Amino acid sequence: MVLIFLAGEALIRVYWLLGGRWGYTACDRTHVVHPSDGCGAAQVAELPFWSGWGALGLCVLLAGVVLWKPPAVVLWTVAAGLATAAFPLHLLFEIPAGLAGRPTDWRDVTARLALLAGAVLFARLAPRPARGPSAYRPVAPWVRRSAYVAVAIPLVGWALPHALWALDVPFGISGAELDDIQRNLSLGSALAITAVPPVAGLLALGLAQRWGQQFPRWVPVVGDRSVPRLLALVPAGAVAIALIAYGGLSTGVLVRSLLDGSRNWSDVVDGWAVVLTLVVFVGWGAALAVTAVGYHRATRAPSAS
Incomplete structure (x- = not known):
């Protein structure tokens, strides 16, 4: 295939x-x-x-x-x-x-x-290593904290401002930008854009909870079995890299536009909430990356003594 x-x-x-x-x-x-x-x-x-x-x-x-x-x-x-x-x-x-x-x-x-x-x-x-009985390995407290941060950032930094804009509240953007959003954003699109990122962010909790290492009993076929580590680590790592790269590249484009004069600082001040979403992407990706590293350390095979 x-x-x-x-x-x-x-x-x-x-x-x-x-x-x-x-x-x-x-x-x-x-x-x-x-x-x-x-x-x-x-x-x-x-x-x-x-x-x-x-x-x-x-x-x-x-x-x-x-x-x-x-x-x-x-x-x-x-x-x-x-x-x-x-x-x-x-x-x-x-x-x-x-x-x-x-x-x-x-x-x-x-x-x-x-x-x-x-x-x-x-x-x-890729060949799968032989796996023994499912066993939950608790993660360190700092991994739980980073997982909560990875959930909170898209909720507070993305969903909240977008929900306010959809409700015609000019939170951190100019009136012209708000009018443009209201004119081009349908109700379905507004709901999707507002709800999908925080819902996706909830998956980060799996890296710090039992269900990220062991499928819940009620899940058909695989209930109570171990979750393959790479099934959690590869998507988490890929999304973390994508988030950080997107936020970093977008920030670079913004800085370059300020330096070459194609954008004014007054535009940044008027639309500070939009600019802040770039920081949201970087912070979200960083928190997810830290959580993934903690998951990796907790679930890796113990070294032979």
Whole structure:
């Protein structure tokens, strides 16, 4: 199945390199904004390197990795890389918004879901170590505290201000920005954007609770069995990296715009709540990363004496 996934990714890249644009999205690369048709993909004459030759070469390289039958750590590293490239946090916003009727780039959604599917396939290819009886290993107190922080940050720093904006409360933004939100945000999209991040953030609690190490008894088939460590660690690590990277890169873009004069400090002051969301992403990712490290330390196999 992994080779089929890689062959499919390679074939679509060859098709794009030959001039076809079916399934390709040009969002953020042209001035045409039509999400349903890939943001003007047909107008892109020269394919970006990592959408064409770069991705094709990577597919060939990964196929060689699979045929080499590498150790589990290599396969899990590839799986984590694919999951990070998919940027699943973006899907948490894009899919609910699209289902609620907001114009959505479904080509981008499909490409991200394909990367996630590839990550799952590579993870499944990794050999599983023999596991003994399920046993809960309590995490350190600092891990619990970081897990609570990872839950609180998206709730307070994201859901609360977005809920206020949806209710027409100008919390930390200008009146013009609030009018723009009210004009372009449907009720379904507002509910999805407000509710999904804190609900996703609750999963961080699993890294500090029993149910993150042992499936609850009421879960069909796997009840009372041990949760595979990497099943918790890989998504947590990928999301933490994505959050920190997104927040850091966005902060860099903001700083650069202030330095080159394309944005004024008065704009930052007027929209301080929007700027603060960049800190929210970095803080959320950092708290999740710390919690994942604590989970790893608590659940790793004891060293032989």
